[in-house]
Amino acid sequence: RVYYLSLEYYMGRSLCNTMLNLGIQGACDEALYQLGLDIEELEDIEEDAGLGNGGLGRLAACFLDSMATLGLAAYGYGIRYEYGIFAQRLKNGEQVEDPDDWLRYGNPWEKARPEFMLPVNFYGRVENTEKGAKWVDTQIVFAMPYDSPIPGFRNNVVNTMRLWSAKSPVSFNLKFFNDGDYIQAVCDRNLAENISRVLYPNDNFFEGKELRLKQEYFMVAATLQDIVRRFKSSKFGSRDPVRTSFDRFPEKVAIQLNDTHPALAIPELMRILIDVEGLTWDKAWEVSCKTCAYTNHTVLPEALERWPVHLLERILPRHLQIVYEVNARHLDEVRKKFPGDIDRLRRMSLVEEEGEKRINMAHLAIVGSHAVNGVARIHSEILKADIFKDFYEMSPEKFQNKTNGITPRRWLALCNPGLADAIADRIGETWLTHLEELKKLAAFVNDRGFKRTIHTVKQENKMKLASLIQKEYGISINPSSMYDIQVKRIHEYKRQLLNILHIITMYNRIKQNPSAPFVPRTVMIGGKAAPGYFMAKQIIRLICAVGNIVNNDPVVGDKLKVVFLENYRVTLAEKIIPAADLSQQISTAGTEASGTGNMKFMLNGALTCGTLDGANIEMKEEMGAENIFIFGMTVDEVEELKRKGYNAWDYYNKIPELKQCIDQISSGFFNPQNPDQFKDIANILLNHDRFFLLADYEDYIRCQERVSDMYTNTEEWIKMAIMNIATSGKFSSDRTICEYAREIWGVEPSWEKLPAPHEPKEEEASTPEQPKKEKKETKKPEKKK
Incomplete structure (x- = not known):
């Protein structure tokens, strides 16, 4: 077991x-x-x-x-x-x-x-007896x-x-009863239950x-x-x-x-x-x-x-x-x-x-x-x-x-039934348990009908998300704009700040030349900050402040919108990920262990803008460099920069657009009521940045320009999206668990016990060790409406 x-x-x-x-x-x-x-x-x-x-x-x-x-x-x-x-x-x-x-x-x-409640011991002391050490005088909490x-x-x-849930031992502390302090006795009983x-x-x-x-x-x-x-x-x-x-x-x-x-x-x-x-x-x-x-x-x-x-x-x-x-x-x-x-x-x-x-x-x-x-x-x-x-x-x-994976059941079949149906119509449904089967989709990359279906599914998902955002946040977004999404915990190493610098850069460019051609974008950032993490909370404040200026500027109009997705959680992810055009995975190389959000976006046909970090590297290998937007330093280049010494001021003084962004953050441009609010963000970027944002800024902006150029070519963009879906087979948690089972736990997964998804099962009980053999039937299940 x-x-x-x-x-x-x-x-x-x-x-x-x-x-x-x-x-x-x-x-x-x-x-x-x-x-x-x-x-x-x-x-x-x-x-x-x-x-x-x-x-x-x-x-x-x-x-x-x-x-x-x-x-x-x-x-x-x-x-x-x-x-x-x-x-x-x-x-x-x-x-x-x-x-x-x-x-x-x-x-x-x-x-x-x-009936399976168990005692757990805390505190006490160790007594040495003839039979060895003994842990005595402990306090018990039940699990x-x-x-x-x-x-x-x-x-x-x-x-x-x-x-497990913590339960107090039934017995009260009789000392408190004898002293007449009934309330204290009950309160102490609850202390044990604080554990869970x-x-x-x-x-x-x-x-x-x-x-x-x-x-x-x-x-x-x-x-x-x-x-x-x-x-x-x-x-x-x-x-x-x-x-x-x-x-x-x-x-x-x-x-x-x-x-x-x-x-x-x-x-x-x-x-x-x-x-x-x-x-x-x-x-x-x-x-x-x-x-x-x-x-x-x-x-x-x-x-x-x-x-x-x-x-x-x-x-x-x-x-x-x-x-x-x-x-x-x-x-x-x-x-x-x-x-x-x-x-x-x-x-x-x-x-x-x-x-x-x-x-x-x-x-x-x-x-x-x-x-x-x-x-x-x-x-x-x-x-x-x-x-x-x-x-x-x-x-x-x-x-x-053991490279991480995601379950294709929840992260495609459940959250994106339109795409799941489109795939099943072309290659059947065995991919639900053998995700590597998606590679068959590569054969349809030039199929006009399939490309049209993929595009339609994406547009429907975008419309649904647009109406959700209108309803929840009162922000009207353009469904034909590029949905540029970064959703994950708010943390300095994940570099939401780099994303904000790009938003400010785009805003400044629109303001500077309102009539210049611009590919419309809706940038959505979501995630929770640890309650005690000051910098992460400041990043959320800055996103909201920048969004407030951008979204209410008549010169900008529909070209650029910024949305902070409140209370990001699994259920919200299931709505956001199927609608994404672009997924941002921009951590400093060498800091993100793997990432699994990147895999969910890939499986749902969003293109990735990212650094060579975590699983992004393996994603690039699977799909080919031409189907992903990579920028920034590699792990070795980051190490070299650390050795040489990183001076953020060099980049600040050398790149006028970057200087303008940081000056705006520092001067209170985005929060005139409290002009000093974001000074500490500028100070960290320039003097105490462990994650080298400014070193990657220039390449990041160039990469985002390539993204915008590609988005104007709908045909090519859809082909890239299909190649992302077709090459995401490696990133199934089924594959990961097979590797754990064989190479660490010493058990053999039961691939042969997996039925083809279109074969309904008899209602019979079985144990994990010995599933009963299914009867094959020809009846096709109803698809979710």
Whole structure:
């Protein structure tokens, strides 16, 4: 069995996806229609399950879909946050965070399982006994599991996502009752339940708070008890005189750590095997290492988890002991392999001694896993060559690459039924589970009928989005303009600021020469800023301020519009992505681990303007350089610039258009009421910019000019869009999960169990291990209206 451990699952809505995967979408649509109801109204009532921040959580959701579709016996484990990622509201152009009370009307997809409630320990102390160390005097919190079904695509497989909710022990503190303080007793009971109260709203940023550490351990401790219970109840876990019961544990259990958030699984598994099950250290370590594998999601130093030792000592004293022992043995191995290299010992230690003593969780995850992977080829190479270079030199066999993917069910069939139908009419429907089949579309790149259909579908999607924007924001946009879209978390490394500089440049050009030919654009930017991230919030303010000036300037008119897409989430993405003409993926080379939004746009026929970063590189290889707009420095050129020293003023003084943009930001041109509001943005760009925006500005503007030129040639643009769709087969999460299964978990995906999508199934129950054989029928399902 495969266990996927993640602190985040960005699931979105489940109704549509479940109907699609069960093959009953058309029947339900028709049934509601005959009752005089509209299925889309019903769908809009469902709350998004927003239990994730961005890419990492959405990837986990796509992976669950693929694991079920591939017939793997897999479980997703996480936390059932009472409040998911905050709802974003704009007030006077500023982000305001509203709590996301997604459970206020209940969640029809989940089933509480109180019979599997488990105790989780915190605090206490370690006592040395004759039988070894014992963790005593702990405080207990109970973990209550809630199970949600994850149906595979029309294959009679339903896997489980199990999310834990914190429950207080039933007993009150009698001391408070005796003192007569009943209220305090009840309040203290609620403190325990705060553990699963709210998702930390940070993306690519580590916040070393006590509550966050408790969340990480709570999830891991409950999950591992569940895993061990399930293993011991199987025939493989029963004791026999010849072999200890845990010999076959790594054969039968695979644990995948989604980033370092669940890395405490390593010392927790060691604690269970040694303190509870009585294994020797060496045997327990062998079992633990062979079972666990670690996926790294970021190279940004501020995102890597480093927990203060004093916090671990207080909350998880036994685990700190185990980490120290792991570190001592690990450093002995380093000494043997690299004798006399003292500095290497310091660099590779799990314990960082400089300043506040901290445990480096990435180092723990690498040392305690049998496989370590990045999420795009360039990212995995950076891990080996830079971030974890010492560990790669020590254990090169551990390091792998698993380029991310997206599920084509949600990100094409569900969100863009018009395009899905157009594709199915030409090449059938097998691409839904074998996305590489889309390459057959390349044969239709010069087919006039197919090109016309693709163009019509895109225009219909654009019209729908235009009416949504008119209704939600009161902004009237031109559906024949180019929809230029950048939607993702707001972060300096993702360089929304570079996009704003381009908007201001276009605005200045229109103002300078209003009668010059100009390709109309609607620039849409969406995303949430972490509540404590000042610069990200300033970027949102600037987008809104620039939009306010541009959208109300009569000289500009319909040529340029700027829209900030409020409260960007999975459900909104499903409407935006099918309507996009241009997708902006403009992070500084070497900073975006992979990106998955880039893949969603590609699959839906939007062209990409991007840097050679993350999965963009592999996208370019698949589609060919002629079908993507690439600009800016490469990873090597960024490193060279760092070595030479980056001086933003050189670019500011050399490029008049750039100077004008920054002066306008700095002088209050976009906010006359508060002229100093954006001075700090200009100051960061000129004096403290870690992401080299100005170095890439000139090439970016030239690239955008090429985009505009190409957009005027509708015929060529559509051909490029078709080539994007036709070459997106590699970026299916089915392919990614196949690679994990074969190369890390040691299981074989059940491709042969996948039916062709047009073959309806008998209603028969089956287990993931043995799906029943389907009967082939000729009846074609109804397509979604």
